[in-house]
Amino acid sequence: MTFQQAVEKLNTIEKTLYALGHAQSVLSTDGDTVAPKNSWKGRGMALACLGELTYRQLVNPGTGEVLETILQHRSEADEITFRRAEVLKESYDDLHVLPMDEYIAWRELTNEAGAVWRDAKEKSDWNMFAPYLERILANRRRYAALKSPDQPAYDVLMDNYEKGAAMEMLDPFFRTLRDELSPLIREVASREKPVPAFMRGPWPVDRQRLFSEKIMALEGINPMNCTLGETEHPFTSGDNKWDIRITTHYHEEDPFSSMFSVIHEGGHALYELDIRDDLQFTCLAGGASMGIHESQSRFYENIIARSRAFCTPLLKILKEVFPVQTGSLTEDELYSTINLSGPSLIRTTADELTYPLHVMIRYELEKAMVTGDLSVKDIPGEWNRLYKEVLGVDVPDDRRGALQDSHWSFGGIGYFPSYALGSACGVQMLRQMEKEVDVWGTVAAGDLSPVTAWLADRIHRYGRLKKPKELLAGAMGGPLDAGIYTEYLRNKYMQLYGI
C-alpha cells in the first residue's frame, strides 16, 4: 500500500467512524433527554449493533495496515494526517486488547449495569449492584493485564482518561490536597453561615429556562451550534463543532443548581465549539483528555462563575428574570450564597473547597478495589468510614453513599481523578491568563470573550492535534503543582469566611 492509498483509505475509514460515532452519541443523548421511557430496549439493541460495526470498521488487518503505512511515512505526512493515524492507532490498540466477542459482552454488561445501577440507587440497595461491579472489575483487571502487563492495573485504567496519569504522581497530589485542605474545611465548618432568606424563591422552572438562555449567552455559547436539553444527570455530548448538546436538571427550590450545571456543561461545550474547522469529522475533533475537558468545565463553573467579579453580571440577569425573588439582593450576598461551604454527602453538589476531597475518597477506594484489597461487598462500609474520617459526615444510606455516581456502572474506573486534576490545572491556567488578560475586569463587565479567546488559543482549537502534555505545558506555565491549587482555595475561602 502506498502512502497516498493509505491516506485515501484513512479518509473513508474516518468518515464511517464519524457516522457510526455520531449515530451512537445522538441515540444516547436522545435517550437521556426526550425519548420515551420504554425506548431503552430498542436503543440498547441499536447501540450494540452500531458498536459492533464500529469495532469491525476499526479493528481489522486492513485498517491496521493503513495506520502502519502512514505512521511509517512521517516525513511525507502533514501534521494533521500523521496525528490522525497516531490517535486512531491508540483507539485501535485499545479496542484490540479484547477480542470482539468480549468487547461486545463488555458493552452489554455496562449497558445492563447502567440500568441496574439506576434501580439500585433508587432503592439504595448495594447488593443489587454488587454482582455487576464484580464483573466490571474482573473485566477491567483482565483488560489492564492484557494491555500492559508490567504496569499497575489502576495506572493502565487511568491512562485511558488521562494519558500518563499514575499513582506515583497522584498519591502525593491527593496527599497535599488532604493535608492542606482538611484544616481549612474544619475551620470553615465551624463558622457555618445560614442560607439567606431570598433563597426561598419560588423559582418556577419556566423562568429558570429563560434564565438558562441568558446564562448561555453570557458564557458566550452560540445557540446555532449548541442547544440545551433537560435530563436527570447533566452531561455534554457532541461530535462536531456545529452540533454540541448540553443538558441540565431544574430544581424548583434552587436556581443555582441548574445554573452551575449549565455553566459547567457550557465549559465543556466551549471547548468543543472552538476546535479548528480542519479537524472536524476526524478523530482529532474532541478534547485532548478528560482531565483537560474537566479543567475547562470546572474553570467556567468555579473559577469564573463563583468569582466575586461574575456576581456583577449575574445579579443583573437574576434581577431581570426573578425581579421579585431577588429584589433586595446585593452582589456581596450573592457571592457569599453561591460559595456557601460545608462537608456534604454528594460530590456533584459539593462546594469548590470540599469537592477535591470527595474525589480523593473515590481515588483511594478505586485503587483498593482494582487490586482486590477491597472486596466489592466491603465498598459501602469503607466509603462511609472515609467520609466520616475525611469530611466528618455520616452517610445515612448507599443512595447518598457508594451508589451516588454512575461512573462504576459504565465501567469508568479511573475517571474520577480527572475531576481533581482538571480543577488544579484550571487554577494554574488562571495564573497564566492573569498575566495577559484583565480577567476580573472583563468578567465584571459581563464579557467572557477575552477569557474564552485565551483558552481557545492555548487549548481549545487544537482538539487532539497536540498531546495533552504539550497543551498543558503551554497553558499552565509549569508542571502540575497541587500547592497552587490549594493556595487559591485557601485565599478564597479565608476571605469568604473571615478567617
Added chain:
Amino acid sequence: MTFQQAVEKLNTIEKTLYALGHAQSVLSTDGDTVAPKNSWKGRGMALACLGELTYRQLVNPGTGEVLETILQHRSEADEITFRRAEVLKESYDDLHVLPMDEYIAWRELTNEAGAVWRDAKEKSDWNMFAPYLERILANRRRYAALKSPDQPAYDVLMDNYEKGAAMEMLDPFFRTLRDELSPLIREVASREKPVPAFMRGPWPVDRQRLFSEKIMALEGINPMNCTLGETEHPFTSGDNKWDIRITTHYHEEDPFSSMFSVIHEGGHALYELDIRDDLQFTCLAGGASMGIHESQSRFYENIIARSRAFCTPLLKILKEVFPVQTGSLTEDELYSTINLSGPSLIRTTADELTYPLHVMIRYELEKAMVTGDLSVKDIPGEWNRLYKEVLGVDVPDDRRGALQDSHWSFGGIGYFPSYALGSACGVQMLRQMEKEVDVWGTVAAGDLSPVTAWLADRIHRYGRLKKPKELLAGAMGGPLDAGIYTEYLRNKYMQLYGI
C-alpha cells in the same frame, strides 16, 4: 444454503437493518426538533454514510440468496418468517433498481433539495427550487422505467406508497370527489360564518403544552412509549412500539392548529404502538402502506376529533386548561368552530370538506409532470389555474402555492393520493365499526379505547404481516367507494351549514 441457515442469516441481517434504520430515524427526528440549527452538515454526512451501509447490508448477493432460500421453502417457513422474507425482497428489489452510486447520488440530491426547498419557500422563489425538481423528476422517470418498463411511470411511483394504486382506479375516484363535492363547497362558501369571538384567546404556548398532554391522554397514547416534540412541519417517527415520537407546532393565535396536529400524528402513533410484539425489530414492524397509515391519522383527526360527540370531552379539557378563554363556550359552538369550512390556499390547514380537492389538484399536476406534459417551469401557473378553477381562490405567491409542501423536495412523487385514499378508507371503516361499537356514545363519554381496540384488531396489530388489500378487506367491508366518503361529507356539512 439450508433453510435453517437462511433464517439465522435473516435474523442477523434484520438486526443490522433495524439498528441502521433506527439510527437514521432518530438522527432525522432529532434534527427536526431539538438539534442546533447548524448541525445539518454533520447530520447529512452521517445519514449519507448510514444509508450506504444500509444499501450494502441489503443489496448484495448473500442477502439475495438468503431471501430466495426462504421464499423457496414456503412450507417450512412460519407465517412471520415467510412474510419477512417477502417484504424484505420488495425492499431489495426496490433498492436494487438503482446501482449504489446512483442511489447515493439520489439521497444526496433529495437531502440538498430539502434545504433548497425550505429556502425557496421562505423566499417564495420557484426558480430556486426548479432545477432540483427537474433532477428529481428525471431520476423518478428513470427509476420507474428500470423498475417496471411496461407500466405508466406514475403508477410505478404511486405503488411505492400504496401497493396497487393506479391511475385507472384513481382517475374515477378523484372525478367522483370533484363532481360530488364542488357544488357543496360552493354552497357552504356562500354561507360563510364569522370566526367566533372566543378564538381571540390569548392561547399561551405553555398552556398549549399542557393541553397537548391532556389531548394525548384522551386519545389513549401511553407517554411511556410515545413522546411529543416541537417542530416546523409536524410528523411522526418510530421504529418500534416502545419508541414512537410525534411532533407539533404551536401557534399563539390558535389552539386548534396544534391540537389537530397532535391528534393526527397521534393516530399514526396509535397504529405503530399497537403492532404485535412478535413483529418488533423486524421489517414487519410498521404500517402496511402510507394510505392505511393516513387512514388512521385522518380517522382520529377528522372522523373522531371533528365529530359532535368529541366536543363533549374536548370542551371539558378546554375549560380546565383555558378557563378564561372558554368561559362561556358551548359544545355546539365548539363543534361549529372546529368545522368552519371554506376554500383556502393551504392543504395542511384545510377543513375536512375541501381537503380532498387540494389532494386532487396535486394528483393532476403530478400525473402531468411525470409524463413531461407539464414542464417544471409551468407548474406554478398550472397550480394557480387549478386552485382558481377547483376551489375558486387566487394564489398570491408560490410560498402559498406550488412551494407549500415538502413532498416533491424529498422525492415523494406519488405520495399525495394516499391522503385522499386514507380519508375515504377511514369513512368506510367507520361504517363497519358502527355496526359493532357504540362509537359516538363512547367518544362522548371521553373513552376512545373501544374505537382504538376495533382498529387495532382489524389493522394495527398486523403491522406488515398482512398485505394492504387483505387488511382493508377486513376493515372496510367492501371495495373502495368514493360515494361512501362523499356521502359522509355531504351529511356532515349540510347539517353544519343548515343546507
